[in-house]
Amino acid sequence: MxxxxxxxxxxxxxxxxxxxxxxxxxxxxxxxxxxxxxxxxxxxxxxxxxxxxxxxxxxxxxxxxxxxxxxxxxxxxxxxxxxxxxxxxxxxxxxxxxxERPAALDRILNTMKDFAKTTPGLLVEEKPFGAALHYRGAPAMEPQAHALARTLADETALHLQTGKMMVELRVGGxxxxxxxxxxxxxxxxxxxxxxxxxxxxxxxxxxxxxxxxxxxxxxxxxxxxxxxxxxxxxxxxxxxxxxxxxxxxx
Missing domain, CATH: 3.40.50.1000 (HAD superfamily/HAD-like)
Structure with a gap:
């Protein structure tokens, strides 16, 4: 608490x-x-x-x-x-x-990268067991970044993790x-x-x-x-x- x-x-x-x-x-x-x-x-x-x-x-x-x-x-x-x-x-x-690294991460990374291509300042960080979308360079995109992450989390059942100017999907547990x-x-x-x-x-x-x-x-x-x-x-x-x-x- x-x-x-x-x-x-x-x-x-x-x-x-x-x-x-x-x-x-x-x-x-x-x-x-x-x-x-x-x-x-x-x-x-x-x-x-x-x-x-x-x-x-x-x-x-x-x-x-x-x-x-x-x-x-x-x-x-x-x-x-x-x-x-x-x-x-x-x-x-x-x-x-x-x-174990889930196969769904590859699709998540590709989706995030396609999304980031449309807006200068967005950054996709590839991790061994997760993918993070950083919007520090495009703070106005926070709602869209979180909406995309929620959709991907619902589709893949991966864990949704928020942080400072970023949102991440990763292995849960x-x-x-x-x-x-x-x-x-x-x-x-x-x-x-x-x-x-x-x-x-x-x-x-x-x-x-x-x-x-x-x-x-x-x-x-x-x-x-x-x-x-x-x-x-x-x-x-x-x-x-x-x-x-x-x-x-x-």
């Missing part, structure tokens, strides 16, 4: 005894007009490596991007990654689990919350307290899961209703807080 926007800053001691879960876009990096325009700098790569060491591998990225998409950003950084909203998981030691719960059930996360950082509506299930398991969510960005307990105003503040929290984490 969402509550009025949290205003409290998270204490820098929050990561003591914690398992840390991080959204990527809008949390660790600024949102970009196109997903491929995002890059990871030395500050972020170094920070995640320090966090992984301090927390004994109790760090995971949970993202709408694919596992391979995240790995392409960071290179051989041995952290756990739950990609495609948690549908695919690669653990810090390289073990990977994947669902999981979300960021179920990914967090699954990771918390096994080493190295089991027995520790989950802390999740995220900015988007797609992150709310993970906020709820972290709270249910005795931990907390941290909302990144402008105030809004959320299940998070704490809030940080932007990506830069998030990185600064993680750096401080890493220093005081035994």
């Amino acid at each position: 969402t509550t009025p926007s949290p205003d409290s800053l998270p204490p820098v001691t929050l990561l003591r005894g914690a398992a840390l879960f991080l959204d990527f876009d809008g949390t660790l990096v600024e949102l970009a007009a196109r997903p491929e325009l995002v890059s990871v700098d030395d500050r972020l790569a170094s920070l995640l490596d320090r966090l992984r060491t301090k927390l004994d591998n109790r760090v995971a990225i949970i993202s709408g991007r694919s596992v391979d998409g995240i790995l392409a950003m960071f290179g051989p950084l041995p952290i756990t990654i739950a990609g495609s909203h948690g549908l695919e998981v690669q653990t810090h030691d390289g073990m990977r689990s994947l669902p 999981g979300d960021k919350g179920s990914a967090l719960r699954r990771l918390m059930a096994s080493p190295p996360m089991a027995g520790f307290t989950p802390v999740f950082l995220g900015d988007d509506d797609t992150d709310e299930p993970a906020m709820v899961a972290a709270t249910d398991l005795g931990g907390a969510g941290i909302l990144i960005g402008a105030p809004r209703d959320s299940s998070a307990r704490y809030r940080l105003p932007n990506v830069d503040a998030t990185l600064a807080w993680l750096e401080q929290a890493c220093e005081v984490t035994a």
Whole structure:
């Protein structure tokens, strides 16, 4: 259940005894007009490596991007990654689990691409287990984009997922919350307290899961209703807080 926007800053001691879960876009990096325009700098790569060491591998990225998409950003950084909203998981030691890719995704991608051709600014993002239609470059097309996605969801029974200036159809059966719960059930996360950082509506299930398991969510960005307990105003503040929290984490 969402509550009025949290205003409290998270204490820098929050990561003591914690398992840390991080959204990527809008949390660790600024949102970009196109997903491929995002890059990871030395500050972020170094920070995640320090966090992984301090927390004994109790760090995971949970993202709408694919596992391979995240790995392409960071290179051989041995952290756990739950990609495609948690549908695919690669653990810090390289073990990977994947669902089956439905044949309907090819038709969905072609339909979205045909739709995007008619309006400059629309972007179709192909994912291993989903297809996303971004309208950040054509915000007036939001109603039409959502209408198309609803029609395709009805026709294919795939899961309809909304987000910041985008709508996505993907394999169902999981979300960021179920990914967090699954990771918390096994080493190295089991027995520790989950802390999740995220900015988007797609992150709310993970906020709820972290709270249910005795931990907390941290909302990144402008105030809004959320299940998070704490809030940080932007990506830069998030990185600064993680750096401080890493220093005081035994």
